[in-house]
Amino acid sequence: MGIYINKEDKTYTLTTNNSMYQIKVDKYGILEHTYYGEKMDYMDMSYSVKCEGASFSPTFAGAERWEDSYNHKAQELSCAGIGDFRLTAVGVRNTDGSFGCEPRFVSYEIKEGKYSLNGLPAFYGDNAQTLIVTLKDKVYDIYFHLYYGVFEEYDLITRSLIIENKTEGKINLEKAMTLTLDLPASKTYDMLYFHGRHTRERMMERATIKHSQLTVESMRGASSHMENPFVVVCDKNANEEYGNTWGIGLVYSGNFKISAEKNLQEKTRIVAGINPENFNYEVLPNDSFVCPEVAMIYSNSGFAQMSNNFHKAIRNNLCRGQYKNAQRPVLINNWEGTYFNFNADKLVAMAKDAKELGVELFVMDDGWFGKRDDDHSGLGDWTPNEKKLQGTLSSLAKRINDLDMKFGIWFEPECISEDSDLYRAHPDYAFKMPSRVPQTSRNQYVLDFSRSEVVDNIYNQLVNVLDNANISYVKWDFNRHITDLYSVALPAERQGEVYHRYILGLYSLLERITTKYPNILFESCSGGGGRFDMGMLHYMPQVWTSDNSDAIDRLKIQYGTSFAYPVSTMGAHVSTCPNHQNARITPLKTRGNVAYFGTYGLELDVTKMTSEEKEEIKRQIKEFKKYYELIQRGDYYRLISPFTPEESLHCVWETVKPDGTEALVCAVRYETDACTAPEYARVKGLIKDKWYRINGSEEKYLGSALMNTGFKLDYIFDIYPSKLYHITLA
Ligand code: DGJ
Secondary structure, three states, X not given: OEEEEEOOOOEEXXXXXXXXXXXXXXXXXXXXXXEEXXXXXXXXXXXXXXXXXXXXXXXXXXXXXXXXXXXXXXXOOOEOXXXXXXXXXXXXXXXXXXXXXXXXXXXXEEEEOOOOEOXXXXXOOOOOEEEEEEEEEOOOOEEEXXXXXXXXXXXXXXXXXXXXXXXXXXEEEEEEEEEEEEOOOOOOEEEEEEEEEOOEXXXXXXXXXXXXXXXXXXXXXXXXXXXXXXXXXXXXXXXXXXEOEEEEXXXXXXXXXXXXXXXXXXXXXXXXXXXXXXXXXXXXXXXXXXXXXXXXXXXXXXXXXXXXXXXXXXXXXXXXXOOOXXXXXXXXXXXXXXXXXXXXXXXXXXXXXXXHHOOOEEEEOXXXXXXXXXXXXXXXXXXXXXXXXXXXXXXXXXHHHOOOOEEEEEEOOOEEEOEOHHHHHOHHHEOOOOOOXXXXXXXXXXXXXXXXXXXXXXXXXXXXXXXXXXXOEEEEOOOOOOOOOOOOOOXXXXXXXXXXXXXXHHHHHHHHHHHHOOOOEEEEOEOOEOOOOHHHXXXXXXXEOOOOOOHHHXXXXXXXXXXXXXXXXXXXXXXXXXXXXXXXXXXXXXXXXXXXOOOOEEXXXXXXXXXXXXXXXXXXXXXXXXXXXXXXXXXXXXXXXXXXXXXXXXXXXXXXOOOOOEEEEEEEEOOXXXXXXXXXXXXXXXXXXXXXXXXXXXXXXXXXXXXXXXXXXXXXXXXXXXXXXXXXXX
16 A cells, blocks of 8 residues: 555555554644554544643644643654654754744655765665655744655654755754654553674663653664664564564664663653754755755564564665675685784685685785784775785785685774874874874774765775775774864864764765776774674674674574574674683584674685584585575574563574475573473464474474474583574475
8 A cells, every 4th residue: 555645634654565654734733652562444533632631831823722732742743942842853953043933834845765865874776665745933934854765565654854954044954853752552662772882782671661761772873783773662572573663763873872761651652863963964055964964664463473574674775786685705804813913824824724614705804004013003004915915816816816815805994093104194084183192992093984075085095905905895984983073174163063064974985986886895894893883784694793702692682683684694604712802611503603693704814723613614505505595585483582581591582484384493502400391492484284294303393383382402411502493394
């Protein structure tokens, strides 16, 4: 059904396979949000958002009832400054200095296909429809264009907002968040969010949305390891397979904020968008501001359905380029194998051994350029260090290619070391405040990408490298967050634009580079998973999930990441033991099994492995390839959480063919106990009345039995054991 407009009711109803979203122009011309939830037959749902009385809520001018207050209305676009004291999305400082806007309906338009956003990443595709609703302030010529994208098959509804200044003076946006969402009914909801830190990203936490604000945000200039720009709002009793669930993610990589609160009418409001702190954007006459996209997926049956829809939408309609759905090469990265201590001969020796195991791509990480033997210097000078490379970069690429392997390379284009030629020539290229000594983080500064000449300089340097050697893969790293924010290119009163302009500069560089090199596989990284967001995924189809590749810590990291992001986007490597991040020793098999549910690669010095270990890696690469399609494109289910050791000693997950004919379950025992009770895993997505075998077993199991009672997990007498269970039709 897509977009349905009922002219009599003045409702706009967006319908997907399982969800419905409705807005309505009320008698005052205010755009109300009347419904977002389970799909149903058409009905004007405005009865459910009628303004009820409450004192200390001002009545807006021209209202027929005293209860009609901006403070009660379920507004589709909430503005600050005009009597809505709840969470609001937009704050406009008008030319005359007054603060506030009262948007009223002007017009609408429907378009086939999905809208795109100038300069910002967004979902795309012909398999969608677009609705644009235009509002205008009651007084000033300030227009608000609300954009909606409807992807029926994924239950995905996207939203963006363009604020256009048609007045004769400049206006200032003091807040330009994209989303206001008033959830239906006076209910109490929970929020799942994904916090963390370096080497411990996307730890799932669950909290109840109460009357004080519940906020996840970043003010680090990047989406960050600490919070992810994605939340799940759900019924209090919702779980993987039950309950109203709304997944809400931002297609943005910079400072963000997602806040929720229960307000005075006991309704839950959510706002999401660019973080308003240290944000102030000047919009000149006839100019406009584009707010980043918000992606929302509703499920009436819990988290798994929501996650699977995000996975498909991200894979097919957010990621781009030839690799978005293609099989990625198995890679080896030298970082943990050598750190900065390598030369070409060492790399070639590693590549040679790796090739014999079935590895297809060799990635040279940090340290190949400028003066860079540790992390104190060199960033900004993207000139190969020919002494270390024992020749040109091209000659090293050739040595790797001669082994019948692809060659890849690491960059950190957004940062600069004080000890670099670029800094000596252009100290103003780095963010620094006029009279303060700038702070370092990992001994480096961040480049002012709000300036096009800085972006151009780095673009030219990257092109120079990429044009002069046969490079098939790029790892794009970013190893600090932004402090000392100040751009010499903008006047004092416009410094509040810099954070966002930085991200626009980054996106413009990514767009140019990825367009120029369509055959290169790009992997995003930010000290591991510090910028794992839908914005970066529009340019690069995979992200280094975490610098922590310990198989047991990864259970929680990959579990949390999977709520929004598909397996195909999660960079996952087998590394050495004791693990470099936490000193844990785990079986090589378990490290492999966990990395299968990501991109699978190696991050160790393969020349130091025993022949037994090498045989195991050889076996893993074969096994990974055998299951590649099933793992990467199957439906993904979190069966047993790694956060509940009191319920199970295992973390278990599954990928199943959408037609239910084949599944692969992975179980990792992360806790140990003596005399354990038998544990069962209940599988999902099989065909109820078909018979299955597990790992070719003699016994046959009915699909219903495997889904209702489950199968018994093998007890393996080892530390951190794991096992794959391949479930096939009998
Ligand atoms: C941080 C990344 O996450 C690592 O994998 C590695 O590339 C280092 N940076 C290199 O400096």
